[in-house]
Amino acid sequence: MYNFDFAKPSTIADAVKAMSEEDAQALGGGQTLIPTLKQRLAAPSTLVSLTGIPEMQGICMDDAGRLCIGGATTHATVAAEGAAHYPALAAMASHIGDPAVRNRGTLGGSLANNDPSACYPAAVLASGATVVTNAREIAADDYFQGMFTTALDEGEIITEVKFPVPEAANYQKFVQPASRFALVGVFVAKYADGVRVAVTGASEDGVFRWSEAEEALSSDFSAGALDGLSVDASTMIGDLHGTPEYRAHLVSVMTRRAVAAC
Amino acid sequence: MVEISMNVNGKPVSGAVEGRTLLSAFLRDDLRLTGTHIGCDTSQCGACVVHVNGEAVKACTMFAAEADGAEVTTIEGMANADGTLGVVQQAFQDEHGLQCGFCTPGMVMSAAALLRDNPTPSEAEIREYLEGNICRCTGYHNIVKAIQTAAAKLTPVAAE
Ligand SMILES: Cc1cc2nc3c(=O)[nH]c(=O)nc-3n(C[C@H](O)[C@H](O)[C@H](O)COP(=O)(O)OP(=O)(O)OC[C@H]3O[C@@H](n4cnc5c(N)ncnc54)[C@H](O)[C@@H]3O)c2cc1C
Ligand code: FES
Ligand code: FES
Numbered sequence: 447m448y449n450f451d452f453a454k455p456s457t458i459a460d461a462v463k464a465m466s467e468e469d470a471q472a473l474g475g476g477q478t479l480i481p482t483l484k485q486r487l488a489a490p491s492t493l494v495s496l497t498g499i500p501e502m503q504g505i506c507m508d509d510a511g512r513l514c515i516g517g518a519t520t521h522a523t524v525a526a527e528g529a530a531h532y533p534a535l536a537a538m539a540s541h542i543g544d545p546a547v548r549n550r551g552t553l554g555g556s557l558a559n560n561d562p563s564a565c566y567p568a569a570v571l572a573s574g575a576t577v578v579t580n581a582r583e584i585a586a587d588d589y590f591q592g593m594f595t596t597a598l599d600e601g602e603i604i605t606e607v608k609f610p611v612p613e614a615a616n617y618q619k620f621v622q623p624a625s626r627f628a629l630v631g632v633f634v635a636k637y638a639d640g641v642r643v644a645v646t647g648a649s650e651d652g653v654f655r656w657s658e659a660e661e662a663l664s665s666d667f668s669a670g671a672l673d674g675l676s677v678d679a680s681t682m683i684g685d686l687h688g689t690p691e692y693r694a695h696l697v698s699v700m701t702r703r704a705v706a707a708c
Numbered sequence: 709m710v711e712i713s714m715n716v717n718g719k720p721v722s723g724a725v726e727g728r729t730l731l732s733a734f735l736r737d738d739l740r741l742t743g744t745h746i747g748c749d750t751s752q753c754g755a756c757v758v759h760v761n762g763e764a765v766k767a768c769t770m771f772a773a774e775a776d777g778a779e780v781t782t783i784e785g786m787a788n789a790d791g792t793l794g795v796v797q798q799a800f801q802d803e804h805g806l807q808c809g810f811c812t813p814g815m816v817m818s819a820a821a822l823l824r825d826n827p828t829p830s831e832a833e834i835r836e837y838l839e840g841n842i843c844r845c846t847g848y849h850n851i852v853k854a855i856q857t858a859a860a861k862l863t864p865v866a867a868e
Contacts, residue, residue, distance in 0.1 A: 452710050452727035452773045473771075480769045481750055483728070493727060495774060522763070544840025545821065546754065549763040550770060626839065 447483045451492040458501055458605055462580045464494040465601040472496055472603055474518060474555025477547050496554065502605055507531060513611055517554030517578075517604040524553065534615035538569050538633070541619060543626050554604035560652060562593045562683065563627035565619060567653035570607060572615070572633035572644035578606040593652040612637050614708040618700040620647075622687050630693055632656075632700040636708060640664040643701060648682050648693045659701055669702040712776040716741070717785030725772045731765075732756045734772035735782060743783035743813050747842070754841035757814040757821075758782045764821035766840070783813035786820065796820050796858045805854030807845035814841050819855045827863050831856070 453470075455461040464470060471490035473479060474497070482488050496502055502518035505527050513531045515524060525540035525548065542548055542556075542565050556566040557577060570577070570586045577584040580603045589597045598604070612635040622629040628647035635642050641663040643656045662671040677697045682690035713722035716739060723738050732749075735741045735758070744767055747755035751769040758767045759781040786794045793801060796816050806812045815838070822829055822837045829837065834855050835848070843851060 447728045450727045452771065454773070454776075476769060476771065476774070477751065480730075480771070484749070493771075495771075497774060544754070545818065545837055546757055546764045546766045546840050547751070549765050 448486060448489045450490050452495065453492055454495040454498045456498050456500070458499060458580055458603065461494055461496060461499060461603055462601070464492065465603065467492055470494055470601070472554075472558070474552040474558070475520060475547075475550035476555075477543070477551040478555060478559050478561070496552075496603065502554070505531070508608065511611060512576075512608040514606055514608050515553055516606055518552050521548035521551050521553075521556075532609060532611050532615075534612075534617055534633075534635070535569055535573070535609060538565050538617040538619075541565070553607055557589070557604055557607070558596065558598060560590060560594055560596050561627065562649070562652045563622065563625070563629070563631075563647040564653075565617070565628055565631055565646065568628075568631050568633040568644040568646040569617060570609070570644075571653050571655060572635040572642045573609045573612065574635075574637075574642060575610070576608040577604055578608065579604055587655075590653050593650070595652070610637065616704040616707040618704040618707070620696050620700055622647075624687075629687055630696040630700055632697060632704050634663070634701065634704040634708060636663075636667060641667060645677070645697050645701075648677070648697050650681055650683055656697065656701065663705065667705065667708070669705045672698065672702055672705070710773045710776075712773055714775050714778045714780055716780045717782060723772075727771065727773060729772045730768055731758070731760075731770045731772045731775050731780075732767035734775075735767060735780075741782050741784050745810055745813050747810060747814075752840075752842065753811070754814040754818060754838075755811050757817040757841065759817060759821060762821075762824070764818055781817075783816055786816055795861050796823070796855075799854040799858035799861065800851070803850050803854035803857055805846065805851045811841060811843040811845075815843065815851055819851075819858065822855070823859055823862055828859060829855070 453464045469491040473493040473495045496518045502516040505515045521539045521542045528536035615635040617633045619628045619631040631646040643659045646653045679690040679694035682693040684690040709724040745755040747753035756767040
């Protein structure tokens with residue numbers, strides 16, 4: 447690892463100031479960034495820890511009935527404290543990696559990284575959540591822009607995410623046993639104005655909405671409504687863990703299971 | 709350099725570290741607490757698990773500077789005050805929950821964290837909690853048994 451300066455601001459304003467330095471980078475739980483630094487794939491001049499900022503911690507409900515989660519809130523906290531408000535989201539968080547990863551890894555870090563196999567992007571996209579940064583609010587549909595790519599500008603910090611709470615929801619994860627990430631994960635969320643289905647782990651373009659399934663489920667919310675529907679295998683990831691066809695098949699299976707479990 | 713101080717196993721310690729110094733390196737190299745093992749250094753194996761403010765974390769995937777001001781417990785802090793093995797450690801010995809012993813510090817720390825959150829875990833809950841702790845020797849069976857034994861010993865105490 448190359449060396450860097452370490453900053454630990456206690457307010458968002460100070461963090462934004464620290465991030466304005468050349469080659470400064472945010473540090474969430476470090477569960478992705480530290481391995482990256484060890485491989486010398488990144489060489490920030492300053493790491494700005496976001497873990498000491500009370501404004502970015504914890505969960506609450508806003509007046510619009512949305513579940514608001516601070517950008518530096520750990521997966522373990524969401525798993526424990528989110529259960530009463532949005533059980534499917536809390537259940538998803540409780541199966542990210544392992545307990546030690548969940549005690550450090552954060553919502554903001556997961557979204558900023560946008561790993562094509564990560565769980566949170568599916569939950570955020572399926573919930574039509576709003577990603578709040580120090581500068582603006584970004585709709586989930588505009589936020590995810592392909593593998594490891596997001597709408598975030600340089601130095602922009604995710605301070606909070608607002609999740610509209612669905613009538614029913616479920617996340618089904620087919621675990622890749624070596625990494626414990628999703629080989630394929632499907633988050634289904636049913637709202638009064640329609641059903642949203644987000645798929646992670648499968649596509650070359652990162653997390654995506656399966657709009658055909660959404661249409662079918664919006665008029666008939668049952669696993670049977672998915673009969674005959676499938677995603678195009680030609681855009682799916684192929685690697686030693688699964689062929690594109692296998693992943694395409696899993697998308698259908700996981701979506702059915704999620705609907706059945708709602 | 710960053711000046712840091714923390715309580716490790718109840719004792720105040722301080723030091724000057726680089727930004728990149730990992731908690732595992734601070735514990736092992738600066739404090740000479742070599743009970744915390746480095747199996748992979750890539751956050752996969754869990755041999756380096758310690759408690760920071762009561763939560764299990766992988767010491768190889770946390771900067772020492774992030775633990776400034778924290779309460780840290782390592783495997784060296786799991787023994788009784790008189791140096792005899794603590795309940796979880798003793799259960800690992802009694803149930804043959806180790807062979808080479810390399811993974812054991814992390815296993816014991818994870819087990820202790822589990823039992824604090826969930827004093828009466830089912831076998832399935834124990835296995836799921838140990839998802840991030842890899843053992844190349846035992847096949848996990850006796851590790852699970854050891855944690856069940858420790859749970860049985862600890863629970864009547866906790867209920868008092
Ligand atoms: C063994 C293991 C298993 C895992 N399994 C899963 C899994 O099953 N599912 C899953 O989804 N993930 C999994 N992860 C990843 C885990 O969820 C990470 O915690 C997460 O991807 C990154 O979050 P972090 O807080 O650790 O971010 P960091 O590693 O600190 O940062 C990641 C990136 O985000 C940036 N960043 C951090 N916080 C912010 C912020 N608030 N605003 C803007 N940018 C920010 C950093 O600069 C960096 O580029 C796993 C990780 C490990 C080590
Ligand atoms: S040494 Fe830390 S997880 Fe393996
Ligand atoms: S006892 Fe040898 S690795 Fe677990």
